[in-house]
Amino acid sequence: MTRLQKDTLTAYLFVLPAALLLSVFVVYPIVDLVVVSLHEWNILEDRMTYVAAANYRAVLADDAFRQAFVNTLIFVAGTVPTGMVISLGLALLLDSRIRAVRFLRAAIFTPYVTSTVAAGVVFVWLFDVDQGSVNAVLGVVGIKGPNWLQSEAWAMPAVILMTLWRQAGYSMVLFLAGLQAIPESTYEAATIDGARPGWQTFRHITWPQLWPTTFFVLVVSVIFAFRAFEPMYVMVRGGPVGSTTTLVYYVFDRAFRFGDMGQAAAVSTLLLALVLALTWLQFRFGRDEV
Amino acid sequence: MQLRPTCSRIRFAASLLIAALFALPLWVVLVTSLDDPAGLGFSTWLIPSRLRFENYVEAWHATNFPRQFVNSLVVALAVTAGQVLTSLMAGYAFARIRFIGRDVILMALLSTIIVPFQVLVIPVFVILAKLSWINTYWALIVPSLANAFGIFLFAQFFRTIPYELEEAAYVDGATRWRVLWQIMVPLARPAIATLFLFTFIAEWNELFKPLVFTSTKDMRTVQLGLSVFQEQFRVDYVHLMAAVVFTTVPSVLLFLLGQKHFVKGIATTGLK
Structure with missing residues (x-):
C-alpha cells in the first residue's frame, strides 16, 4: 500500500462516525422527506399510497397553509429588520473602550442563553392583561394595554417582542466581530482626509466595510425566522385562531396532531427549498469572510 | 475607537x-x-x-422536576460528549491528513449545516419509530451525535497548529490515533470548551425534539417539563418564575463561566 492509500484508509476511519450519523439523520431524511411528500399517508395506517403532487396541491389550496405562510412572513418582517437595527446599534455603542464593557455585553447576551420556553413563560406573564408589567407600565402613561395573548392582532407582536429581546445579543456579537475586523488605520486615513467622526465615518467607512457581516446576519436572521416554532408554541400554541401559526407550526400540527404525514412532508419540502434558496443567495452575493 | x-x-x-x-x-x-x-x-x-425561598422547594416538587433534570442531564451530556468525539476525529482528519476525496467529503458534510432540523422532523421520526426508539433516550441522543458545526470548528482549529509538534511523534513511530489523543486533543482544549458550551446549552434548552420524540411523563426533559408546568399552573406566576429560575440557572451559569469561548465561537464561525 502506498502512503496515500494508507492515509486514506486511516482518514476514512476517522471521518466514518460523523459521516455515518449525518448520512442517516440528515442526508437520507431529505430524500425520504420528498418521497413521503408524494404519498398519502396517515400515521395511524401502515399503508402509503402514491399520489404524485396531490399533497402539494392540497396544501397550496388550504387557507390554513396560506395563513401560516403569511404569518411566517409577518414574523420575518417583524423580527429581521428591527432586530438588525437594534443589534447593529448595540454593537456600535459597545465597540469602544468604555467602562465595564464586557459586563454590559454579557447582560445583553444573557437572554440568548435562556431557553425559549423560559423566556416564553416570562413574557406570557409580562404580557398578562391584568397582572403583567407591560400593561402596568402602559397604564402609567395613560394607555390601556390590549389583551395581548388573547388578541388575534396583538399575539404576534408579543411573540416578536420576546424574540427580539432574546436574540439581539447574538447578532450583536456577530456585528462586534465585524466591526473589530475593520483596521484602525482605515479610520485614521479617513480622519486625515477630513472625514468627521460620526455619521460621515459611519456612512463612508464603517457601513461599506461591514457589509459582508451585515449580509451574513441578514441571511442567518431570515433563515432563523423562517423556521420559528418554539416561541409561538410556548406563548400562545399557534393561536389565537391560528394568528401565530407559522409554517413549522403548521407542519407540527398536520403531522403530530392530525397524523397527516404526506401533507406535512409537502410543506416541509417547500420550506427546505426556501431555506436552500436563501443560502444560495448568501453564497452568491455575500463574500464568505465572516 | x-x-x-x-x-x-x-x-x-x-x-x-x-x-x-x-x-x-x-x-x-x-x-x-x-x-x-x-x-x-x-x-x-x-x-x-x-x-x-419555599417557592423553589414547592415548584421543584410540584410536578416531576427532579426526574426531568436527570433526563436533560443524561441527554445533554451524552450528546455533547458524542459531538466532541465525532467532531474531533473528523476535524483532525480533514485538517491534517491528505486523503482521496477529502475536499468533496468535507463539502458534503459541511453542507448539512444549512438543513434545519425542523424540516426533517417527519423522516427522522419515521426512522426512530422503525428502530422502536420513540420515547427513549436513544431518540433524543443518537440523531444529534454528529454536527457539521463541530467538524468545521475543529478543522479550523487544527489548521492553526504547527506541524512540527506532530512530526516528532511520527519519528518515534506513533500512530495517527495516538497523535490525535496525546498531542492534538490537549492543544484543542479551547475549541473543545467552545463546542462543549454550545452543544450543552443548546441541548439543555431544546424543546422541539423532546416534544415530538417523547410521549410519557417520565421521559420529559426540563424544557418540556417547564412547558407542561406552565399549562398546569397558568396564573400561579410566583411558582412559575421559581421554576424558570432553576431551569435556567445551568445554561446561564455555563455561559458566564465560559463567556470568552462562547463569544469567540460565534465570532469565528458565525454559527450557532
Whole structure:
C-alpha cells in the first residue's frame, strides 16, 4: 500500500462516525422527506399510497397553509429588520473602550442563553392583561394595554417582542466581530482626509466595510425566522385562531396532531427549498469572510 | 475607537441604560420568584418585599422536576460528549491528513449545516419509530451525535497548529490515533470548551425534539417539563418564575463561566 492509500484508509476511519450519523439523520431524511411528500399517508395506517403532487396541491389550496405562510412572513418582517437595527446599534455603542464593557455585553447576551420556553413563560406573564408589567407600565402613561395573548392582532407582536429581546445579543456579537475586523488605520486615513467622526465615518467607512457581516446576519436572521416554532408554541400554541401559526407550526400540527404525514412532508419540502434558496443567495452575493 | 471623555461618559450612560433594560425581565423574574404566592401585585415587581425561598422547594416538587433534570442531564451530556468525539476525529482528519476525496467529503458534510432540523422532523421520526426508539433516550441522543458545526470548528482549529509538534511523534513511530489523543486533543482544549458550551446549552434548552420524540411523563426533559408546568399552573406566576429560575440557572451559569469561548465561537464561525 502506498502512503496515500494508507492515509486514506486511516482518514476514512476517522471521518466514518460523523459521516455515518449525518448520512442517516440528515442526508437520507431529505430524500425520504420528498418521497413521503408524494404519498398519502396517515400515521395511524401502515399503508402509503402514491399520489404524485396531490399533497402539494392540497396544501397550496388550504387557507390554513396560506395563513401560516403569511404569518411566517409577518414574523420575518417583524423580527429581521428591527432586530438588525437594534443589534447593529448595540454593537456600535459597545465597540469602544468604555467602562465595564464586557459586563454590559454579557447582560445583553444573557437572554440568548435562556431557553425559549423560559423566556416564553416570562413574557406570557409580562404580557398578562391584568397582572403583567407591560400593561402596568402602559397604564402609567395613560394607555390601556390590549389583551395581548388573547388578541388575534396583538399575539404576534408579543411573540416578536420576546424574540427580539432574546436574540439581539447574538447578532450583536456577530456585528462586534465585524466591526473589530475593520483596521484602525482605515479610520485614521479617513480622519486625515477630513472625514468627521460620526455619521460621515459611519456612512463612508464603517457601513461599506461591514457589509459582508451585515449580509451574513441578514441571511442567518431570515433563515432563523423562517423556521420559528418554539416561541409561538410556548406563548400562545399557534393561536389565537391560528394568528401565530407559522409554517413549522403548521407542519407540527398536520403531522403530530392530525397524523397527516404526506401533507406535512409537502410543506416541509417547500420550506427546505426556501431555506436552500436563501443560502444560495448568501453564497452568491455575500463574500464568505465572516 | 478612542473617544473624548464627555462622549465616552454619555456612551457609558446609554449602554448602562440599555443593558439594564435587557436585564430587567430577568430581575423581575427573580423578585417575583421570591414573592408571596397569595399577594402578588404590581407594586412588588422591582424591589423584593420578601424572600420566600419555599417557592423553589414547592415548584421543584410540584410536578416531576427532579426526574426531568436527570433526563436533560443524561441527554445533554451524552450528546455533547458524542459531538466532541465525532467532531474531533473528523476535524483532525480533514485538517491534517491528505486523503482521496477529502475536499468533496468535507463539502458534503459541511453542507448539512444549512438543513434545519425542523424540516426533517417527519423522516427522522419515521426512522426512530422503525428502530422502536420513540420515547427513549436513544431518540433524543443518537440523531444529534454528529454536527457539521463541530467538524468545521475543529478543522479550523487544527489548521492553526504547527506541524512540527506532530512530526516528532511520527519519528518515534506513533500512530495517527495516538497523535490525535496525546498531542492534538490537549492543544484543542479551547475549541473543545467552545463546542462543549454550545452543544450543552443548546441541548439543555431544546424543546422541539423532546416534544415530538417523547410521549410519557417520565421521559420529559426540563424544557418540556417547564412547558407542561406552565399549562398546569397558568396564573400561579410566583411558582412559575421559581421554576424558570432553576431551569435556567445551568445554561446561564455555563455561559458566564465560559463567556470568552462562547463569544469567540460565534465570532469565528458565525454559527450557532
